Amino acid sequence: MTGGRGPGARVLVALCAAGFALFNFPLLVVWDRPGTILGLPPLPVALFAIWAGLIAALALASERGGGRDDGE
Amino acid sequence: MIPPAVVLAASFGYLLLLFLIAAHADRRAAQGRSLIDNPGVYALSWGVYCTAWTYFGSVGRAASGGVWFLPIYLGPMLAMLLAWIVLRKMVRIARTYRVTSIADFIASRYGKSPALAALVTLITVVGIVPYIALQLKAVAAGYQVMTGAEAAGAAAWWTDKTLFVALTLAAFAIAFGTRHLDLAERHEGMVAAIAFESAVKLGAFLAVGAFVTWGLFDGFGDIWHRARAVPELGALLRLDRGGGGFGHAQWFALTLLSMLSVLLLPRQFQVMVVECVDERHIRRAAWLFPLYLLLINIFVLPIAIGGLLLPGNGSADAETFVLSLPLGHGAPALALLAYVGGLSAITGMLVVETVAVSTMVCNDLVMPALLRLGVLGAPRGSDLTRVLLSIRRGAIVGVLMLGYLYYRVAGEAYALVSIGLISFAAVAQFAPALLGGIYWRDGTRAGAFGGLIAGFALWTYTLMLPSLAKSGWIGGDFLARGPFGIALLAPERLFGLTGLDNLTHSLFWSLGVNVALYVGLSLARAPSAREASQALLFVDVFRRGGAEPVFWRGRARLDDLRALATRFIGPERAGAIFADYAAELGVPPAELRPDARLVDRVERRIAGAVGTASARVMVASVTREEPLSVEDVLEILDQASQLRAYAHALEEKSRSLETATAELRAANEQLLSLDHLKDDFMSSVTHELRTPLTSIRALSELMLDDPEMEAEQRGEFLGIIVSESERLTRLVNQVLDLAKIEAGHGEWHNASVDLRALILDAARGVAELFRERGAELVLDLPASVPPLWADPDRLTQVMLNLLSNAAKFVPAEKGRVEVTLAEEGGNLVVSVRDNGPGVPPAERASVFEKFRQGGDAASRPPGTGLGLPISRRIVDHFGGTMWLDSEPGQGACFAFRLPLAPATGPGGKENGHEGADRR
Numbered sequence: 005m006t007g008g009r010g011p012g013a014r015v016l017v018a019l020c021a022a023g024f025a026l027f028n029f030p031l032l033v034v035w036d037r038p039g040t041i042l043g044l045p046p047l048p049v050a051l052f053a054i055w056a057g058l059i060a061a062l063a064l065a066s067e068r069g070g071g072r073d074d075g076e
Numbered sequence: 077m078i079p080p081a082v083v084l085a086a087s088f089g090y091l092l093l094l095f096l097i098a099a100h101a102d103r104r105a106a107q108g109r110s111l112i113d114n115p116g117v118y119a120l121s122w123g124v125y126c127t128a129w130t131y132f133g134s135v136g137r138a139a140s141g142g143v144w145f146l147p148i149y150l151g152p153m154l155a156m157l158l159a160w161i162v163l164r165k166m167v168r169i170a171r172t173y174r175v176t177s178i179a180d181f182i183a184s185r186y187g188k189s190p191a192l193a194a195l196v197t198l199i200t201v202v203g204i205v206p207y208i209a210l211q212l213k214a215v216a217a218g219y220q221v222m223t224g225a226e227a228a229g230a231a232a233w234w235t236d237k238t239l240f241v242a243l244t245l246a247a248f249a250i251a252f253g254t255r256h257l258d259l260a261e262r263h264e265g266m267v268a269a270i271a272f273e274s275a276v277k278l279g280a281f282l283a284v285g286a287f288v289t290w291g292l293f294d295g296f297g298d299i300w301h302r303a304r305a306v307p308e309l310g311a312l313l314r315l316d317r318g319g320g321g322f323g324h325a326q327w328f329a330l331t332l333l334s335m336l337s338v339l340l341l342p343r344q345f346q347v348m349v350v351e352c353v354d355e356r357h358i359r360r361a362a363w364l365f366p367l368y369l370l371l372i373n374i375f376v377l378p379i380a381i382g383g384l385l386l387p388g389n390g391s392a393d394a395e396t397f398v399l400s401l402p403l404g405h406g407a408p409a410l411a412l413l414a415y416v417g418g419l420s421a422i423t424g425m426l427v428v429e430t431v432a433v434s435t436m437v438c439n440d441l442v443m444p445a446l447l448r449l450g451v452l453g454a455p456r457g458s459d460l461t462r463v464l465l466s467i468r469r470g471a472i473v474g475v476l477m478l479g480y481l482y483y484r485v486a487g488e489a490y491a492l493v494s495i496g497l498i499s500f501a502a503v504a505q506f507a508p509a510l511l512g513g514i515y516w517r518d519g520t521r522a523g524a525f526g527g528l529i530a531g532f533a534l535w536t537y538t539l540m541l542p543s544l545a546k547s548g549w550i551g552g553d554f555l556a557r558g559p560f561g562i563a564l565l566a567p568e569r570l571f572g573l574t575g576l577d578n579l580t581h582s583l584f585w586s587l588g589v590n591v592a593l594y595v596g597l598s599l600a601r602a603p604s605a606r607e608a609s610q611a612l613l614f615v616d617v618f619r620r621g622g623a624e625p626v627f628w629r630g631r632a633r634l635d636d637l638r639a640l641a642t643r644f645i646g647p648e649r650a651g652a653i654f655a656d657y658a659a660e661l662g663v664p665p666a667e668l669r670p671d672a673r674l675v676d677r678v679e680r681r682i683a684g685a686v687g688t689a690s691a692r693v694m695v696a697s698v699t700r701e702e703p704l705s706v707e708d709v710l711e712i713l714d715q716a717s718q719l720r721a722y723a724h725a726l727e728e729k730s731r732s733l734e735t736a737t738a739e740l741r742a743a744n745e746q747l748l749s750l751d752h753l754k755d756d757f758m759s760s761v762t763h764e765l766r767t768p769l770t771s772i773r774a775l776s777e778l779m780l781d782d783p784e785m786e787a788e789q790r791g792e793f794l795g796i797i798v799s800e801s802e803r804l805t806r807l808v809n810q811v812l813d814l815a816k817i818e819a820g821h822g823e824w825h826n827a828s829v830d831l832r833a834l835i836l837d838a839a840r841g842v843a844e845l846f847r848e849r850g851a852e853l854v855l856d857l858p859a860s861v862p863p864l865w866a867d868p869d870r871l872t873q874v875m876l877n878l879l880s881n882a883a884k885f886v887p888a889e890k891g892r893v894e895v896t897l898a899e900e901g902g903n904l905v906v907s908v909r910d911n912g913p914g915v916p917p918a919e920r921a922s923v924f925e926k927f928r929q930g931g932d933a934a935s936r937p938p939g940t941g942l943g944l945p946i947s948r949r950i951v952d953h954f955g956g957t958m959w960l961d962s963e964p965g966q967g968a969c970f971a972f973r974l975p976l977a978p979a980t981g982p983g984g985k986e987n988g989h990e991g992a993d994r995r
Contacts, residue, residue, distance in 0.1 A: 010160050010359050020157040027150050027331060029324030036315045043297035045313040048143055048377055055153060055370050062157055063363040 011065040019061055026054045077224040078408055083415065084237065087219075090416050091244050091423065094269045098252045101268030112267045113353045115360035121267050121347045122365045123274030125152065125338055126372055127207075127425040128214035129496040131277060131418050132395045134373065138380035139394030142312030145376060147327055149369045151334030159362035163339065163348060165514055167355045169617045174684035178345045178506060179436040183689045185513040185614050186521035187607035190689035193440035195525070196506065199532050200342055201475075202540075203502025204433055206495040208479030209486060211422045215241050216483075218418050221396045222403070222411065242480050245426050249472045253431035254465055263431070267351045270428060273420035278372050280417025284398050285375020287410055288382045292401070296378060303381050312381065329580040330497075336507045337500040342432035343425060350432075426476070434471035439687030442467050447693055460643045464685060486547065497579055498539055505531035505586060508594040516598075517611045523598030531590030538567045538582035605704040612713060625716035627709055630701035632670040637678050640698050644682045653681055675699060764807055768800035810942040817949045824953070828863040829871060831904055831974075835897060838875035845883050851891030853879070861899055862976055870950045877943040878908040878970050885912035885968070900973070903956070907971035915962040923960060924948045947972075 025031055035050035042049070101111045112118065130148075137145040155162075166181070175181045179200065183193035216238045252266040293299045303309040315327070338344055352358070383397035393400065398418065403411040508531075509524040545552040558566035565571075568578045570585055603611065609627035634654075641650035657674055658665040668674070675695060683691035704712075775793040779785055785793075816822045839853055846853050864871075882893040894909045915923060924944050951958040956974035 010164075013161050016157055016161055020154055023150075023154045023157055024331075027147075027154070028328050032315065032324075032327070040300070044300055047313055047315065051143060051146055051150075052370065052374065055150065055366070058153055058157065059363050059366050059370065062366070066160070066359045066363055 011062075011068075015065050016062075019058065019065070023054075023058050026058075027051075077403070078222050078412060080219075080223045082412070083219060083222045086412055086416060087237075087241065087419055088244070090419060091241075091248070094273070094423065095248065095251070097272050098248070098265030098269040100265075102252065102255065102265035105262075105264035110264060110353065112262075112264055112271065112351075115357040116364065117268070117271045118353065118357045119361035119364035119368065120271035120274040121351065122344070122361060123278070123368050123372075124270050124343050124347055124424045124428050125341070125365075126274070126277065126369070126421055127496075128211050128418060128422045129207075130372065131281065131421040132214055132218070132398060133496065134376045135380045135383070135397045136395035138312070138376050139384055139397070143315065143377070144327075144330075146373070147330035148334045149373050151331045151336075152338040152369060153366040154331065155335040155338045156362045156366050159358055162511070162514075163362075164355050164358050165617060166339075166349050167352045167358065169514065169614055170349045171352075171355070172617060173613070173688065174680045175688065176350055176684060177432060177436045177439065177687070178340065178342060178503075178510070179440045180683075180687045180689070181345075181349075182506065182509050182513065182524065183440070183687070184683075185610055186509070186519070186524045187604060187610055188688045188692040189521050190440070190444045190693065192521060192524060192528075193436075193687060193689045194444065195528055195532075197436040197440040199502060199505060199528065200433055200436055201478075202532075202536075203499045204342060204429060205475070205478050205482055206486070207499040208426060208429060208476065209482035210495050211426050212238050212242055212480055212483040214418065214422055217396065218399060218415055221399045222415050238483070239480060241423075242426075242476050245423055245430070246473045246476045248423075249427050249430045249434075249476075250469045253427065253434075253472065254468045262351050262353065266427060266431065267347065270347065270424045273424040274368070277417040277420040277424075278368065280413050280420070281372055281398065282375065283410060284402060284414045284417075285379055287407060288401055289375065289378045291407070292386065292405055293378075293382055299378050299382050299385065302385055306385070309381055309384060313377075323577065326577050326580045329583050333497070333500045333504055333579075333583060336504045340503040340506045340510065341429075341500075342436070342503070343428040346428050346432040426479075430472050430475050433475050434468060437471040437475065438464075438468045439690060442471065443686050443690045444693075447690060459646070461646045464644070494543055498543060501535055501539055501579065501583055501586065502532070504583070505535060505590055507587070508591045512594060513611070514614050514617075517615045518598055518603070519594065519611065520598045520601065520603040521607050522601055523594040523596070526597040527590040527592075527594030530593050531586045534570075534586035534589055535582060538570060538585055539578065542567050542578060602706070605706045605709045608706055609704070609709045609712075612709070625712050626672040626676045627704060627712055628672045628675055628701065629704060629708065630672075630675075630699050632675050632699035634668060634670045636698040637670055637675065640694060641678050641681060644685050644694070649681070653677060761807075761811055765804065768804045768807075772797050772800050772804075807942075810946060814942055814946050814949070817946065817953070822953070824867045825869065826865055826867050829866045829868045830861070830863055831871070831906065832857050832861050832897060834868060834871055835875060835895060835906065838872055838879060839895065841872075841876060842879045842883060845880060846891075846893070849883050849886065849891055850889035851883055851886045851893060854892065854894045856894060856896040858897060858899070861897060861904055864904065864954075864974055864976065866954045866974065867950075870953075874947040874950050874972070875906075877947045881943060881970070882908050882910040882912070882968075886910050887912065899976075902976050903973045904976060905971060905973045907969050909967060909969040911967040914964045914966055914968050915960060916964055920960060920962060924958070944970075 032047075032051075035047045037046055039046060104111050112121070134145045134148075169175065170181065173184055175184055179193045179196035182196050183189050186192055216236075219237055248269075249266075252269070253263055255263060255265070289295060289299065293302075300313075303312075315323075339348070379397050379401065380394055383394060383401055386401070398414050399411055402408070402414060505528060508527050509519070512519045513524070541550070542555055544550055545555050555567060557563060563569075563572075568581060570581070573581060573584070576584065606627070609625075612625075613627075638650060638654060641653060654668060654674075655665055657677060658668045661668070679691050679695045682694060685691075686694070775797050779790060779793055813822075835855065835857060839855060843853070879893065879895070883891070886893060890911075892911045894907075896905075896907050896909075898905050948958045951972045951974065954974055956972055958970070958972040960968060960970055962968040
């Protein structure tokens with residue numbers, strides 16, 4: 005549907021699905037454990053790391069498209 | 077504590093700064109140098125998502141629920157992953173049809189229904205006014221913490237600072253939110269101020285976070301290390317809240333809710349859709365905004381846990397940690413900065429939300445009411461632009477005061493604390509109608525109505541009423557036992573559904589029934605013509621090129637349209653519509669005909685000022701419309717797509733015409749150059765014929781004039797005449813030969829040829845010539861080579877030509893000519909190398925052209941100048957190539973290559989190569 009030179013629609017939908025999976029039950033439970041990562045609790049670190057990863061993926065998909073887009 | 081005067085001065089000084097920024101941005105916009113026309117500012121303006129509820133509330137929620145404050149910001153991350161698809165479509169639709177609010181958007185999609193617009197407005201007001209009250213409460217609470225003053229509720233309303241803040245913001249919203257009559261035009265000043273506020277609140281929050289993390293503690297690790305010693309704090313960093321495992325249903329509900337809210341909250345719709353300068357900005361803003369949210373949340377847990385670790389703080393005070401921690405630990409300036417940051421969060425939200433909601437109230441509640449009462453209905457009334465502006469300004473003050481009233485009445489009640497999520501759940505009810513409407517053509521008005529009403533009713537019953545009951549405003553009996561003692565109808569356990577928290581429970585029922593009714597009712601009854609036409613316009617917004625269908629039929633008068641437009645958007649803009657349209661059609665404005673397209677354009681422009689539903693009613697009131705049936709809609713659509721197909725075909729045709737023209741031009745140029753070559757050839761031939769003819773004629777005349785010429789002399793003359801005649805014959809033969817080959821009529825008698833034997837024969841043939849010149853002929857031939865399929869006489873002609881050429885150019889008595897034959901990768905290569913003067917680079921390209929003889933005319937040996945061109949054509953004919961290697965002073969080397977195994981049979985090849993020659 006998008007066409008043009010924005011990020012591809014299929015990439016975005018796939019990223020969104022991945023985001024939903026990573027941010028929800030049951031994958032989130034993986035991080036819900038005692039112990040530490042670099043001296044920090046694992047759950048918040050994992051949440052922020054996944055978040056940053058999704059932003060980076062979106063930025064990559066968006067900026068790599070380059071150029072303008074005229075709609076379809 | 078900080079003296080109240082300082083806090084007040086900072087507050088109002090900051091508000092004054094906002095006025096200055098907005099005024100500056102508006103001035104820049106007027107000069108055409110927009111401040112907000114870039115993705116960064118656009119993304120910052122989206123930061124209006126973070127209100128006081130984020131700025132103060134996140135820390136509070138983190139202090140009691142740990143990581144559970146996060147889903148509210150993870151949802152927007154997920155939504156932004158789809159922004160390029162969904163948000164861009166919303167922006168394109170809003171831009172194309174001059175939609176200025178969510179109510180307008182939904183109403184316009186379902187046939188420009190005024191009732192639907194009013195319903196959406198009503199839901200928004202009920203859902204959002206408490207949220208506005210929450211922000212005003214935060215102003216009071218912050219002031220209280222900063223100055224240590226008594227609770228705001230105790231003060232009389234006329235001394236309440238919160239009221240003055242609210243009034244100042246109303247003034248701001250009026251000044252910068254109602255600049256234009258046409259709301260589809262952007263409020264650059266307001267957006268610039270909002271973006272600035274987003275930057276301030278982020279900066280202030282990060283400063284406080286850094287202060288707590290590295291000033292009061294020794295980094296993240298230190299805070300966590302100390303928190304582990306306190307069991308309750310350790311539990312904050314786990315998903316499990318108070319036993320019972322991970323409430324993943326609630327986590328999912330919160331994520332989904334915030335994902336929808338970030339698109340559907342009135343303020344988000346305002347900054348993302350209405351104020352979008354350029355839809356290409358979405359591409360970058362979509363990842364900058366989640367980054368903003370990540371940054372503003374990164375210190376929430378450290379501040380919350382750090383605050384709880386410090387003596388004298390409980391989780392009840394956590395909402396004001398952002399202010400109280402710097403204030404209580406010797407950093408009053410930082411506290412003041414944090415207060416200003418909080419003020420930014422509050423004022424940004426209040427201004428945008430108020431402008432957005434007041435637009436809906438004005439366009440979708442007040443205007444239709446006035447139209448219905450006939451106040452504005454007269455076809456030719458006075459200029460309504462001032463009335464419109466006054467209504468909108470009144471609505472801004474009204475909405476803010478409603479929020480203030482709610483805050484004064486509700487005070488500390490539960491209703492205020494939880495209102496953030498309750499508001500989210502209210503606007504989430506728009507999701508099926510809005511998102512369904514832009515992707516699903518079959519969604520109808522009845523479906524949208526049914527879904528919205530049921531969703532709103534269930535939201536009220538399962539979420540709003542319980543929150544009021546918990547505030548003690550109404551009796552709480554029905555919560556526990558259900559209304560009239562019917563347990564099945566208990567609001568928080570509807571139909572016996574247990575095991576969910578109240579928010580998830582409410583969201584499940586309201587959104588579930590909403591979607592079910594939207595889909596069910598949409599499928600149950602076919603849409604009306606207007607719904608169907610709007611559905612097509614919305615769903616296919618990206619598919620339209622220039623030929624956009626206009627679903628309108630009827631008759632209109634130009635004067636009526638002009639008067640209508642003037643009344644709503646003022647004479648200047650109205651005049652511009654007609655002038656622009658006339659210019660587009662290329663007719664004088666006086667001869668403009670009010671066709672469907674013009675009516676549509678006028679309606680859209682009025683829609684920007686009064687909303688699509690009201691605009692529809694107004695246009696219908698001044699024109700004589702023919703009601704459209706669904707068949708008509710399909711017919712119009714068909715015409716439009718036919719028109720598009722014609723335009724497409726026309727484009728295609730003109731493109732292919734262009735290509736054909738270019739090809740013709742190239743062919744013509746080639747013909748011209750061939751014609752030129754032919755002329756050259758003719759003049760060369762006649763020149764070459766004339767030389768021997770002249771000498772024959774001169775000698776014959778001499779003999780004719782002098783009958784007594786001596787026999788010896790006569791014999792010599794006759795000898796010259798014979799040799800010149802031979803030369804003439806040879807020339808004519810060669811010209812004929814060349815012409816035949818070129819025309820494809822050459823005679824070829826192909827046979828199996830042993831090239832080695834052929835070269836030996838040719839060498840024998842020229843042996844006498846070489847002997848005369850005193851030149852040496854060296855043959856370097858392999859013992860045997862595979863046979864070729866070719867015409868042996870023709871190849872002999874080539875060899876003789878090359879050898880005699882070489883013999884002509886070698887120096888007398890010292891000449892040496894080498895002939896080599898070799899087999900190279902399926903080809904036989906013959907080269908004839910001499911030690912003559914060579915061919916200068918300038919002439920190298922032309923030696924194979926007709927009548928181009930080597931050397932200058934005075935010194936070159938006699939020849940026709942056709943030998944090499946003929947040789948080359950013969951070699952070409954057999955699928956080979958002939959070329960020249962030469963270094964000046966090093967002699968010349970003519971060589972040719974013949975393929976051993978031709979791809980096609982000898983007959984077919986002949987035609988093919990003749991074709992190639994002529995090309």
